[in-house]
Amino acid sequence: MRLPIQAVGLMVLMILAPLSGCFGENEIETLDAGSLSISDSDALQAGMWQTITLQASNDLAVFVPYFIQDPGSMRAQNGTVLDMKSGDKVSMNILLPPRNEEIVFFLGDIGRVNWPIREPDQSWMAWLNNPSTGSSVEAVENLDVGGMWPWLVPGNVTGGDIIPLVMETSRPFRSDLTEENGVGASDGWVNGRDVYDWVDFITDDTPCATCGPDGAVGYLDRWVGNANPSYEHAVTYxxxxxxxxxxxxxxxxxxxxxxxxxxxxxxxxxGSVYPNEWLIFGAHFDIAPPVAYTPGAEIGIPGYGTRHGAYDNAAGSSMVLTT
Incomplete structure (x- = not known):
């Protein structure tokens, strides 16, 4: 007995219908936030380099939108996308944002290269509430010598739906400080409290007859050159x-x-790995001379020639000294 071709085709479609969720664009339906686990996810530290381990319970791609260190080139890069088979484990050195109480990784089909991203002035948590904003990135080959994990470059398409894996972070802090004197920014790879302490010291105008040509504890009149003894005093310090x-x-x-x-x-x-390459971090420590004084600075309007130069540029110098 011969069946018409149409009947055979209908039977094939009926047999394949229950399996349709495992193919093509619908494959993401087999994933959820539990498809990827993070070791010690209840102890993630913000503002600190740390090593975490990712483990997949399904085949998936994971978009990590934070600073990571490529294990081959040993360079830091701004995010990556990794393909993982079910059962795979990947250790990763990562720097999570210091001011975010929550961070998020994104999951998609294995092999996916296009992903949506937030606006530059938007947090990931805010973006999750309105994912129609933002733009996209594309995972491309890492061209560094020894580079293993893909780079992220601006993309043209978002790649479709994603599954967020949201985790909480905590920031380490000093036990001798309170909220009033900056405990919330008192520890980490670069911490705001140390930066503040440097700014406070450099701009300290407490009178001191024996401290140098400024006649103060700090280093105040540090405008450029022209035989300015305060500038030379600051250089030596x-x-x-x-x-x-x-x-x-x-x-x-x-x-x-x-x-x-x-x-x-x-x-x-x-450097030992890249001895012929440069990474430069700097700031100018001089200030504008008093003749350039900007009216309004005495009531908090940023300006020049205030003698202290906390805004321009003791803050930048303090970042360099802290780092």
Whole structure:
């Protein structure tokens, strides 16, 4: 007995119907937030480099939108996408944002390369409430020598639905501080309390007749050159601070144009993996001279020539000294 071709086709469709959720774009329906587990997810630390382990219970791709260290090149990169088979484990060195109480990884079908991202001025938690905003990224080959995990570059399509895996973080803090004096930003890879302490010290105008040409505890009148003794006093001090950090070397570079002169204080830490490449982190420590005083600075309007230079640029110098 022969069946019409239409009948055979109908039978095939009926047999395959229960399996349709395992194919194509519907495969994400087999995934949920429990498809990926994170070791010690109840002890994730914000603002600190730490090693976590990802374990998949289904075949999946995971989009990690935070700073990670590629295990091959040893470089830090801003996120990655990893394909994982069921049962796979991956250890990852990661830096989670210091001010976020929650972080999120995103899951999708294995092999997926296109993913949506939030707006630059938007948190991931806010984006989850309105995922129609933002743009997209694409996972591409890592071209670093030894690079293993894909880079993320701007994309053209979002790739469709994603499954968020939301986890809580906590930030370490100093036990000797309270909320009023900055306990919430008192620890971490770069912590705000140490930065504040440096700003407070550099701009300390407490009178001190024996502290140097500023006549104050801090380093105040540090405008550029022209035989300004306060500037030279600050140069000597910051050079000594950097020498105390145990760097490979500290060099003071002087530049002069006519009667004006300025100084760069450079601390060097030589690399072993990439000795011929440079990573530069810097800030200017001079301030504008008092003749450039901006009216309004005395009531908190940012300006120049205030003698203290906390806004411009003791804050930047303090970031360098803290890092």
């Amino acid at each position: 910051f050079e000594g601070v950097m020498l105390g950090y145990g760097l490979d070397r500290v060099e003071v570079h002087r530049f002069q144009s006519n009667t004006a002169w300025s100084v760069n204080i450079c601390g060097y830490k030589d």
